[in-house]
Amino acid sequence: MVRMTSQERDRHVDLVEQACHQLRAAVGAERVSIWVLDDHGRAISPLVSVGPSAPASNVARRWSRYPLEHIGPFRDAVSTRAPVLLRDLAAADVPPGLGEDFAITSAWTTALEVGGEVLGVVVVEPGDAGERVDGSPWIDALARSLSAARGWYLADRRKAELDLLLDLTRAASATDDDGGAIAHLCQRLAASLGVRRACLFVIDDGALVSAEAHFADGRRDPELIRAFLTESVLPALLTEAARLWHTVVINQGARDSLGDWADRFEIGSGVAVPIGTRAEPLGVFTLDDAEERRFGPRLVSLAEAAATQFALLYERARLLDEQARTARAGEAVRRLLREGTRAVTAEAAVEVVARVGLEALEAEHATALLFDGDGTIEDVHTVGIPAPFDEEVRRRCLGLRVGDLALGRTVRERRRPVAVDDARNSGMLPAELFDGIPARSYVAIPLSAGETLRGGVIYSTSTRRRRWSEADRHLVEQLVLECDLIMENAVLREAEAGRSEQLAHLAMHDVLTGLPNRVLLEDRLDAALRAAARTGTRVGVLFVDLRRFKDVNDRFGHDAGDAALAQLAARFVDLVRPNDTVGRLAGDEFLVVLPDVCAEALAGVAERICVAADEPVEVGGHHLRVGASVGAAIGGPGTPPDELIRAADGAMYVVKRQTGTGWGVADELAGSAGSPGAG
Structure with missing residues (x-):
């Protein structure tokens, strides 16, 4: 995978800084700052500030990926593509603390765009210096320099999410027992996000209960954990996150929100993120720290990116404990993780799932299907189906719409495996689909990347009719969890590779004309x-x-x-x-x-x-x-x-x-x- 080196990144930032220095000198400004758009234009982050009073790095991190709609002058500059003059920041539509953190009194801001796309905004202080900017060629120079710098900024952000999810996947496979797996998962989550502690609360008989807590440095205070696990009354922050199914952040005033929990467990700030799905909630995980104002938008965004993965990993750990007696299940899980980590495309992921899952289930054939965005089968990969039946399977499956088949609708709606003892008479697939193709029983599993159904695998037998046992069904459930992880990670890698190729192209070509630079x-x-x-x-x-x-x-x-x-x-x-x-x-x-x-x-x-x-x-x-x-x-x-x-x-x-x-x-x-x- 091609990635930009740190030297190249520094060079792009240097170019942005040089353009800011030139603009500052040209108009006699005290300070010039660049904020960059990300999250498809929904958030904005400070990137570069030049002048005698540049903000500290912790201030920049605090405002990273801040919602654009909440900073009125930036929002207006981006939406109107026109300059915005702030003569009195105190009277402007800005979040509390922004003026204090960045020491802004008055400012002039306008959008930076290249080829019709807004990349960010420039802020010139004081405001009367900014009025001299309008029409200046330095604005175009800033926009061009920001174009390349923004590319690696967004790529790094996506890489941070990918690295976190891969780290959690490795953490979940580090141990086989339930408690050990969950504890290790909490520890790795806290360590990866740079916070003090991660805790897990699960829904048991409709109620939220404490399940696990672990510090980032690996320690587990026995007395603290005992108090945590035996606590019967949970703070409103947790129940609100589970009931309303949204993330809750506390960056200051933790005692007002958590009561004596803040004192007993030494919590100065925290975030609670629901896990599972709204229809099938698993619980809530929390991250906390002793310091106030630690959970900025970037860290919260990473925590939310981990939430779906965390739910799958927790369920995997629980099923591993139940299936500890089955060596076949354990070996299949290890092989899927080991080989799945090398899958860099969705096609490679379904091939791994088909091949390894076939052995784990002791089936005879596997047919892996990949869907396009409309739910149409666009690729078919078979394992164990002899010629010429393999080509016949491809011919009959390619172009079918998942929603036109009872099996496809069931898998798509339930996102759960479907086990069929009698393939021909089940009604899940058209009987003519089996003409000339030996298949008597099968089990179908979905392959999802986040909320998107990307494919599925059908494991079948032809020499005998198979009655799928409870142990088989448990193993299939386990495979689904692992396969979802493999598909999710493969799609992430595929997207990252595409972005890296785009960045490499941009580094060598003019943005406006597309010609070599x-x-x-x-x-x-x-x-x-x-x-x-x-x-x-x-x-x-x-x-x-x-x-x-x-x-x-x-x-x-x-x-x-x-x-x-x-x-x-x-x-x-x-x-x-x-x-x-x-x-x-x-x-x-x-x-x-x-x-x-x-x-x-x-x-x-x-x-x-x-x-x-x-x-x-x-x-x-x-x-x-x-x-x-x-x-x-x-x-x-x-x-x-x-x-x-x-x-x-x-x-x-x-x-x-x-x-x-x-x-x-x-x-x-x-x-x-x-x-x-x-x-």
Whole structure:
């Protein structure tokens, strides 16, 4: 899996800080801060602050992933895409403590966006300094620098959730007995989230009772645990979380909410998260600490991400204890966890479940099904079904909708396994589905990732009709829990891999045009020159500077300028060969790298680009002519890449001074500009 290195992350943050410093100096501000959007635009977090009074790191963590709707100025700036001026923060719609924590009195804020997507907001203090920002090019520079920094920020947040869930999965498999498994799970949850203690309360005969408590450092105070487990009256915080099925957070005033629990168990702050489902609640787990204001939005969000996983893991531990006498169950669980941790896609996860579950249940065949978002079977994997029946199973299953089958509807609605003794006469699947396919009994299990049903596995027998025993059913239930974990983790890894690929693409391409950026251009040029050294060919470079682009921005705005850039970029790409590279250096400057090219061909491309740049672009109903100054340079084996670019740049400036538009060529390998060509 490709991940951004810490050095690359630091470089992106440095770029954001540099842009903030430049803006601060340009408008004479005391402080410039960047807040970044996440959670699909629902939350906002402080990222960078430059100035003499930058907030402490613990203050930034406290406000991490704060709900956007609760910070009125940020919400208004994002929704209207217009600046918001705060002359008196005390009278503004902001949460208590924000002004004090960040020492803000007045401020000016506006949204930062790239390609129509809002990435965050910039805050300039004091407010009158911010009024001088409007229309400043530094805002665009800030938005561009934030684009890459925000990418790793969101990837890191998702990685934190994935790491926590994987850590809990490993913790649950560290021991086989009920009490030991639950205790270890609580300890790992507390340690992973960096709090003092985790406790578990379960619903027994409709009432919430204490079940387990464990400190992050591994200790279990016997007297404290005894008092905890024998307590008959629980605080309202717990019953509220279970009754209303929502997370309850106490960051200060714990004694007012918990009564003498706060004193007896030394609780200064805490969070209670319900586990299970609203229809089938399991209980509540709590995290607490002796300090106040410890449970910020980021930590609460991680706790909620762990809640579903925690419920599955708790149930797994309970069933493990009940099935301790069955070596087959224990071995299947270990193998599923061991092999399932290597599954990085949903397809790989169902294959592991099918293969390992088949042996655990002592069935003869397994058919693994993967569903698309509409509940249609999009992939089928079989284990143990001989040819040609395996292809026949695939043919009959592919394209079926889960909701059209009684078995599919039952599994989807109950999210529980279905055991069928008589396959043909049960009515759960169409009888014709079994024509020519040997299957007499089967058990079907769902494969879920969170709340989404992603697939299922049918384990079947054909040589005999099997009556599924209680022990079989218990084992199947256990397999479902493990399989859900495997599928959930595989989907998380798959999403993380996709995000990493997207970040890698963004690091090498211009966000607006999609063209290679300077980093990738220099890499392509270096590769072309190395190839030229082997083949004795020559490499050409065109430096393109748009002539009247500033007029477009000034008359029609930056959106119009962006649209014009995108149109011209597409034209330039159409003019070159597939192995040539058109990239955007910055602003209105483009670079074209042409491997294995002669002087005549290079001149031809330069001429075509000049013509294309002079043709009108349509922006908002207006037809605008931009034009370009183009400098050409050609080199061969031994030519340094930077010398070739400088030569083309110099030729472009000669054109710019002498004729304004058109193209010119530099002396080969010399780095000096030649005479302009006809434009």
